[in-house]
Amino acid sequence: MAYPQNVFSNTTFPSPSFISRRREVVYANTLLYQLNVLKTTGRYDAFKLQWHPSYNDKPDVPPVPNHLFWDSDVAKWIEGACYFLQWKKNDEIEAAIKELVEMIRAAQQPDGYLNIHFTAVEPDKRFSNLRDLHELYNAGHLIEGALAHSDHYHNDLFLEPILKYVDLLSQTFGPGPDQKHGYPGHPEIELALLRLYEKTGNPKHLALATYFIEERGNPKGQEGRHYYDVEAEARGERENERPIYMPKPRSYWYQQAHEPIINQQTIEGHSVRAMYLLTACADLLRIEDNKNEKLRTAVERLWSNMVDKKMYLTGGIGAQKQWEGFGIDYFLPSGTDEGGCYAETCAGIGVMMLAERMLQLDLNGKYADIMELCFYNAVMTGMSASGKQFTYVNQLSSTDTDLSKRAEWFTCACCPPNVTRLLGYIGGYLWTFLNDKADSLQINVHLYSSAQLSIPIGDKVVELEQKSNWPWEGRIEFQFRNASEVASTIKLRIPSWAEDWQIVPSLPDRKLERGYLTLPPEWLKSSPSFVLEMPLKPRFVSPHPYTNQDVIALARGPLIYCLEDVDNSWVTDHFKSLVLDPESPIGETKVSADEMGEPYVALTVETKAPVLDVGMELIPHVALEAIKQEASGVVGNLHFIPYALRDNRGGKGHMRVGIRRKR
């Protein structure tokens, strides 16, 4: 068992695929594009600790300074760049990393403290507002950046100051009488510390992560009161004073700190925070050999609540803009005009992180299904085909105030470098392998693509290669090359949406175990070349009826489709009044890569495409017969493209995933 950030380099992408093309784009465009943004916005030089004019800016979300995240923007870029550099060298990027690391080293204070804002701007406010300010979040990303740097460069130039900073944090936070009993408002450092612990084996690193996780939400943590209450009082905060993301005083569910994690029944609050926190919980479970029953059931309970009742068709999470997070059960409006839809790109990445960790604890296809759903929809929609435009929010339908358009950057720029680093180590998500025992190897294949996994066993290398035009085609050709003598088992995930599948040569036992098909050692020896095939047929799916979304959406394989005005130029209302008959025939069209750098399958629904017409004469009542669904003369067949590929061809920005279902 291992972190995907550590084992991704066992995976290479020798032949083209959706994933490899996205990686090429990031390498060719995104890394340097983002480096340029870091430089022009002031982030690049910020660790020099000089004053930057933007430090005077009024915060967009008081009390959070706009530049508060700059440490993490830089750290995430370094982390992502280091992943990509393991694949291909690049002098310009290497030079930038070298300079950044030098600046970071120089920025460290004598006592180990390392943070831009609380050194250059408000040095007297260190650790005074863990609830709202992202001090420990930044520290977490610095740790992750340093780990990636250390893995790539095999030196400690970045890791050394970080270890010193972590020493300071270990002294500052903990259960001791002179320590602060606090924990970050935005989880991130927990998962970073656990990864650091794996590298260092230093029990202090495990202890600090465990403390942050277990202390969280303690109603009597500091002086018999909630830490955030004591902290707020010390700041002189008034009862009715609070940031806009907290609807009421003490809305600590925003930070998942309303009660201890093990007691939480439903997933609440800011969705990225929730995912980073639960990922760390899952990591802690693994480190503790999955023996913490209360924590395990809590994580499973919160996962189920999220997936069953608070997740969009695309795998996106977070309905509520005000707190960038979860609404009540089944509250999943599709866009601004229905009351929300946030589905932040980073939150989708967080779901993938958590799903991957859960798979390591419990090999169950339900986690891999969601991981794949998120990747191909909620996450991949976050970057343009060019790799130079990004989304933060991913609504399932556009409105005049929120068009389906990407942006070039954000003030709070968490998402773009998060996509970069994800694609840097995406190989770590495709499969997991267990070779703890000297005489056996197990490879669990979660995602399909064209990729090769190489596992050193002793002085030999075991290789598993898959070739596929996934997600466009459902045929995957495998080559298993076992130069060692180790007995090997491969488990192949069969997605829950797959109506049918075939494996060739045939397998005696086709039984699926929790969504995975087992290829036993004997069969593999005789069949090192094998093919998995599942027909990818378009299908209609729907959200749960309790969402009050009486819509249907088109899906094909792991992809969710949408309508865009580029292909349906008659649209004037974001497809809001459009009605779709699920009995309509669906046609497929292969579109070449020229159009948006990726060949894809477009879908056409052959329909008269009726439009809703509502008589308003009896408002607020409408007599049933006044609600008409009439065929429009203008609207012809409907042309769908994958949601991940939206907004790559211009247009007005009208887009919709779920279409009103015809009666």
Added chain:
Amino acid sequence: MAYPQNVFSNTTFPSPSFISRRREVVYANTLLYQLNVLKTTGRYDAFKLQWHPSYNDKPDVPPVPNHLFWDSDVAKWIEGACYFLQWKKNDEIEAAIKELVEMIRAAQQPDGYLNIHFTAVEPDKRFSNLRDLHELYNAGHLIEGALAHSDHYHNDLFLEPILKYVDLLSQTFGPGPDQKHGYPGHPEIELALLRLYEKTGNPKHLALATYFIEERGNPKGQEGRHYYDVEAEARGERENERPIYMPKPRSYWYQQAHEPIINQQTIEGHSVRAMYLLTACADLLRIEDNKNEKLRTAVERLWSNMVDKKMYLTGGIGAQKQWEGFGIDYFLPSGTDEGGCYAETCAGIGVMMLAERMLQLDLNGKYADIMELCFYNAVMTGMSASGKQFTYVNQLSSTDTDLSKRAEWFTCACCPPNVTRLLGYIGGYLWTFLNDKADSLQINVHLYSSAQLSIPIGDKVVELEQKSNWPWEGRIEFQFRNASEVASTIKLRIPSWAEDWQIVPSLPDRKLERGYLTLPPEWLKSSPSFVLEMPLKPRFVSPHPYTNQDVIALARGPLIYCLEDVDNSWVTDHFKSLVLDPESPIGETKVSADEMGEPYVALTVETKAPVLDVGMELIPHVALEAIKQEASGVVGNLHFIPYALRDNRGGKGHMRVGIRRKR
């Protein structure tokens, strides 16, 4: 033209009806019940300005002290009691009014100031927070109480101190350089001052009301800035400090003060405040002979936005609990588990107030339709058959956390006495009459019931009597007794939901003009006895599809029906999974008055009553075929009762208006 509070006494209720029975209950039970509550809670004695222990209570909604509304609770009770005393004397009530008025007189400060909290508790904070505290709102209710008192007792014991207080307010607020350019956070005084002006003719009263209306939302009202900003700064309020009802800093749309009223495009914020404000605007329009084009179009625009896009099937308004008010267009969830539903009783009363005023400006049945809808559903559901239990919030479906149950009283007790005073002057809503010209009379009949209107013309009296078992039966018998020689026209409203109607004797011209049928003088002379009959057939109605409420509700005449567990004891999930086929036959049952003090028509839908069953295996997707609507063996026919009569017979509190529509 006149205020319904002034002309209601022209209407009597000589024979029993839904309305007269409710009035009997209020007279027999509610007035004394509420008087007792006023006494036991401390409200009754509060004008003595002694300290009350509850003044130390932590506010439920900071910074608003729980007792801040006590002035208005007392004033509204006096107002309602005075209306009922015009009908029947009652020594206990009269004695209480006498004592209360003496206390109010004694509570007035030498400069005219008159408020409990800002005299007894925080005398140094007068007029320092118009935005949040209800100082001017209380003043408005004192004015209304004094007007009712003066009309009934024909003395100025109550009015005298109020006029003195209004003088102080006129000095304090206005455009002058030494005056405050402020206006109340909770409108009420505007409509009260306009009614006061009608009585006094004092231009200062008109000027102050006009100032409050027109200055509202001025972005540069005080020192070139918004008044509430200047006021907040003077209080030392911080940028992130705000009451829970304001989601963001400067959410002045909560108070309808985000921009001048004439510029407002959509109805926003706290729904009671919006209704009281627009009622005052309509009154001002009338006083200005409807010549203020900008104000008139603004009021009409806001009315339409409300009725077309922000009103529940019951006539209730306000979807959002946090600010007790309007959500975005078409955001009309039916209960807590769908994201809200407030539909406050007072807001329904406010809609009736506004509708009545609009009818006087523009005789259009669309206003009367909504006035009737609100009365028989959103408002009348607010009081139990016993007259001793009340609702504040009127959801369209219950949940385990918000059962369909009334309460005995509220900390913020605006609703119970508001129902009382409404039923006190309800006669003023039934019809309006115009006898401005000496030689003609026009009576516009808006609502049907059993009632008699008496209009003195010179030394004669013109009488119009209607007899009907409305809203249970659709036959209304009229008697017009015109002892004078004045040429009279009667206009009868034909509800827009009426599929058919007959008038006997027949009328040559059956044409409806904006929802009203004209009975001309000649016809009336020959037909002083006439009958209007419209069949009241059960019908299914639905909210606009953009609400994403794919439900149907049962209606009959002006009444909206609901399901309750008392009649459908199998229910365990608040009818959430129940599915209803609009093709099902509907049966009617007359239920005698014994059961809940009011005979009523129950409806039974003969159906197999299928229940929704959703396969969860592909969550967050659901394959269409996994959503089943299956007949349940347990559920038989469905028994509906009027929403207004819910929660009068015990039960678990499971209730629903809109039932999921069968596919």
